Amino acid sequence: METAVQSLVSGVLTGALYAMIGVGLTVVFGVMRIINLAHGEMVMLGMFGAYFGLELLGLDPFVSVVVWAPVMFAAGALIHRLLLRRIIPGGELNTLLYTAGLSLLVANLALFVWTGDYRTINLPYAALPLRPFGIAVPIPLAIAFGIAVLVTGALWLFLGRTDLGRAVRATSQNAEAAVLMGIDVERVATFTFGLGTALAGVAGVLLAPSLYLYPTVGEILVVKCFVIVVLGGLGSVPGAIAGGILLGLVESFGAVYVSMAWKDGIGFLLFLLVLLYRPSGLFGVGKA
């Protein structure tokens, strides 16, 4: 019983961070129909941002979110403005291949500059896990969970209550109609890409104290990211949140009850099954 509760807790904690990465990918897909294969690399950049913030400036990773969120937003907006915007008219396969190239470029530049060494972030206040009711809760993951919930909640309010947020959702539902309603779809697209990149980057910053850091970590993260958004339905924000938590749970229960080595495999199998039988997502809200 205690193992089950433990798996549940760690699954939900990791799942919230997965959800955040997934939301970033899914809003970009919704607005631009781009599947960004370089999304995992944006998470990786966030992780290294947190690492160097701590090493060079002594900045606590969780505080450095304030710095990295706008930086990653700007980076994403620039990538869209300068690079992707001209590729998008060429069709979805071109953008898919283009972001694949971008992912290779970024990951291997990072590998070149920072080498393939595994790095860790050790926070003095996080050496021992909290133990409420005998369940181990690692402190960095708990803080990251809290921030992820806050950010996702803020995003939810933003998309639901502000003009810009509504413009994003309108473009996502029907870009042509959005243009007719006077929305500057190009600007919305640039903004959304920045937003998606910022979400990935912040998730990376938050994950950094809990994972090993290495430049090609994005490779595995991006695959997980697809699992998440496909589980929830591509283009759907609530779907991505649910998909993230679901994947977190599947992995943590899989690691305990099946085997550690196969825990990623279970996620991929689930992914294939959902793609085949419910391509619009488990909740039937996505756009297949």
Add this chain to the structure above:
Amino acid sequence: MRRALPWLGLGAAAVAVPLVVRNPFFLHLCILVAMWTLLGAAWNVLGGFAGQVSFGHASLFGIGAYVTIMLYLKAGIAPWWGIPVSGAAAAVVSLPIGLLTFRLRGPYFSLSTLAVAELVRLVALNWESVTNGPVGFLITDLPPVRILGRAVNWEAKEPFYLTIAVLAVAGLASTAWLRRSRLGAYLAAIREDEDAAEAVGVDTVRAKVLTLALSAFLAGCGGGFYAFYFRYVDPDAVLAITLSMEMVFIAMVGGLGTVGGPLIGAVFLIAIGETVRARFEVGHLIFYGLFMMLVIRFMPEGIWGRARRLLQRRAAAGAAAPGGLDGAA
């Protein structure tokens, strides 16, 4: 027969390379170019001709490599017999994969291939009793063989080069055949508009599954050759995502859906790879990524595609001039 002539010529030219290239290192580069041409052609059949972008071709390559090396080490079947068996094995494995994943379209198909490839890699990594897990397999020595009364020297590059050159030319020829065939016409229709293709009665799933099988056969042969030449197979070496990306790079840079593109792409891949690798270990992948982005931005039809268009335009201009089009204009 007339159509086969250029291919026989190309084959003869390819086989004659070792007469000119004596330096083992340069011959090694020729081997790599031929191997990647084969792999690029394999990817291009599916990605270029049928427009189905796969990010998982490393799995077919890897299956081929494992089949050849395991047949040799466990059953004593020589690698050169293992290569075609590898191709057949990859083609057979591709059938259920294709029947499942081709129910998806466009980017969804691409994502599913990524997941399949990761699953295959995890199986190779964790099914230790069969695959030796992360340790993999190593061939220490190849069986002695006599051709025309002379023993083949397995330390030289020539026997390997001849094997892969024949395979690569056959691979390119099979894509040329595919393009002219009925199946090729179906694929073009699917690539341009899948719904329209279905509406005029093309069995799209069947056409795609057959094409994947051909693609898998070529990739599997490439994998078999890899095991034969490098004599070492483990999950990182033959099932990494990077391998799939390199096949994409070759087809993309050379020209999607062209017959000669993979050869050009492979030359570029090896040229960039070797130039950069001499200076730093992983730098070549940076340039692969950069090149892919540049090509898609400025030359989406690839180098071969662009060259062919320029030639055709020149030919058209040359043919038009004496005809007196000027007067009409």
